Amino acid sequence: MLLFYAPDLCPPEYTLNEEESKHCIRVMRLTCGDEVHLTDGRGTLYRCRIVAADPRRCRVEVVDRKTEFEPLPYRLTMAVAPTKNADRFEWFLEKATEVGVTEFVPLETARSERHVFKPERAAKVITAAMKQSLKAYRPELHALTPFAAFVTTPFAGRRLIAHCGTALSPAGKRYLADSLLPHEDVQILIGPEGDFAPEEVALALEHGFEEISLGSQRLRTETAAITATVMVSVVNTQQPHTPAPNHE
């Protein structure tokens, strides 16, 4: 299945951009009548047929559509301080998109080693991962957000902050995988290489965040972030026990 991202698609027809047209016609060697899939990134999957196999302006027509195609059974916002090395953060965006995230918030923190965040490349990585993993929902990417602005914005769901320092709350730190409940709407904060400052943890606690641990291993920022993403996915995955077909 070949999936393209068409946020501005309005049926019955759509013209792929030059890059996608080239991929479709020159690389994949598709031609008139062949099927491709498009998504608006908002949950609708369109099955389309190529009606003009133009390598620069490939036109397709919608055959049918599925709305709410394979939605995640949870909402997860990963608010992560971009790593000093941009590639590491982009790896996280790619992997987390595959595993399942609804929103990415690049956090500007007291100890951040990177204070400029270029969303263009990051957006490309997310789109490519969405297409590659055949998802109809595209995670939302926010602009670089100051830590205080994020944590002081009211939020109804679970708010969790992962840090390596001593617990500051009477409740203390809980292991993330043990503290999650299925189908929660979750925000998880992951700090920069130098961790969150104690003042930041304190501010988060004042605004409804709970302290979590990701276990005893020392993890890089992006490793901690993908580890947390997998834990949320696990807690929300019904055991899809697939019996084998009958063996005659």
Add this chain to the structure above:
Amino acid sequence: MLLFYAPDLCPPEYTLNEEESKHCIRVMRLTCGDEVHLTDGRGTLYRCRIVAADPRRCRVEVVDRKTEFEPLPYRLTMAVAPTKNADRFEWFLEKATEVGVTEFVPLETARSERHVFKPERAAKVITAAMKQSLKAYRPELHALTPFAAFVTTPFAGRRLIAHCGTALSPAGKRYLADSLLPHEDVQILIGPEGDFAPEEVALALEHGFEEISLGSQRLRTETAAITATVMVSVVNTQQPHTPAPNHE
């Protein structure tokens, strides 16, 4: 804490190689009397003191040692088909070393897109990740191993094969996170971009492997591999609930 890898260390003294000496003296600006840590990668952590701050041949003397320093509470062998793009496989090796793996087996499979595996770079990545995440146990990296050779080698622990096709066993596929037990000695097989061939799955089943699923998301080889690694880590992690210090 600064950790170096010294597999050939024999107390009381050790001389760091040129690269590590430079890092110690020129980059970190350490000098005589300063402390560094060394590990043999087999579980022993040595606390050492610099006795000759030579930027090319830095000599240290062992102050004390801890044996069996923070061992993993499980044994995990990740047998994974190297990805077409070497960086993606190396990214997995780095992340999995941080999260916790005991052995890496690069698998040569029927549908592998890469049939040459250069262990030198991979070994460097593993060593760097071990040092960076302050581990005293270095995951063992095996040479590229033919699929049949690996699965037909007897193994006493749990044997699990992840694949995307229809289940072939009467037991069917179970979700990995639900099928694991704590403290098991586990082997997990992750296939190449084109998945394992049905004949490979069948051969594995004949040799004690159980079929597993990693959930409903479509994951790249290296994403599937790190996801499985995190699941094993989660099942083996006692909830380290850290109460806060008393609040007077």
